[in-house]
Amino acid sequence: xxxxxxxxxxxxxxxxxxxxxxxxxxxxxxxxxxxxxxxxxxxxxxxxxxxxxxxxxxxxxxxxxxxxxxxxxxxxxxxxxxxxxxxxxxxxxxxxxxxxxxxxxxxxxxxxxxxxxxxxxxxxxxxxxxxxxxxxxxxxxxxxxxxxxxxxxxxxxxxxxxxxxxxx
Ligand SMILES: [Zn+2]
Numbered sequence: 001x002x003x004x005x006x007x008x009x010x011x012x013x014x015x016x017x018x019x020x021x022x023x024x025x026x027x028x029x030x031x032x033x034x035x036x037x038x039x040x041x042x043x044x045x046x047x048x049x050x051x052x053x054x055x056x057x058x059x060x061x062x063x064x065x066x067x068x069x070x071x072x073x074x075x076x077x078x079x080x081x082x083x084x085x086x087x088x089x090x091x092x093x094x095x096x097x098x099x100x101x102x103x104x105x106x107x108x109x110x111x112x113x114x115x116x117x118x119x120x121x122x123x124x125x126x127x128x129x130x131x132x133x134x135x136x137x138x139x140x141x142x143x144x145x146x147x148x149x150x151x152x153x154x155x156x157x158x159x160x161x162x163x164x165x166x167x168x
Contacts, residue, residue, distance in 0.1 A: 009089050009114040013048035013056035019116065020045045025066060028121045034128060036067040036076040044120050056089045056110070062120055068132040073139035083127045 005019060012019075025031065026038040042064035051057050062083040070077040089110040108119070134140075 005116045007046075007114050007116060008112045009048075009058065009108075010056055010091075010110045010112075012046075012114075013050065013058055013089055015048060017048045018045065019047075021116075022064075023117055023120060025064075027117070028124070030121050030125060031066075031128075034068055034132070036069040039067055040065045042066075042081055042120065042124065044116075046116060051086075051088065051105070057105070058087045058089065058108075060085050060087065060119065060123060062124060066124075066128075068128070070134050070139060071131045072133045075134075075140040077132050077134055079128075079132060081124055081127065083123050085123055 005021065007017075007019065011017075020043075022041045022043045024038075025035070025040045025042060028038075028042075032038060042062055044063075045061045047059040047061075049057060049059065060083065062081055064081050066079045066081055068077040068079045069075075086105060088105045088107045090107050091110050108114075
């Protein structure tokens with residue numbers, strides 16, 4: 001199955017269709033600026049349905065790892081995408097009915113050719129932290145050799161412990 005799909009959003013919602021798939025991060029070009037590298041794959045599930053007022057809507061869940069760049073040390077920052085959003089479909093050309101309600105649902109224009117990958121990219125972009133950083137004290141300021149040195153030292157310590165005569 002192709003990773004990129006185009007759907008008729010109103011039809012998709014009214015029919016209660018479900019679309020699952022995965023997108024390689026490398027294909028999401030608008031995300032690239034904030035990324036350390038483009039490894040990984042995002043999984044998604046798009047569910048069509050009606051809200052409590054029988055208005056067509058889409059429910060979108062996106063999960064997966066991203067490698068962001070820490071704004072403090074510029075090293076890789078593991079970030080777990082976890083988006084869950086509901087989008088009310090607005091008939092094309094009609095202004096949002098609840099436009100003066102800040103608590104109202106998120107909306108997108110209904111489209112007969114909704115690009116699912118672009119929608120996913122939009123939602124992931126909206127969900128990302130503006131200035132991602134490692135937690136305090138977790139930045140990669142230590143040289144890597146220190147880790148390896150510590151590992152070697154502990155290996156020697158284990159060896160030394162093995163060689164020690166049993167005093168008990
Ligand atoms: Zn950092």
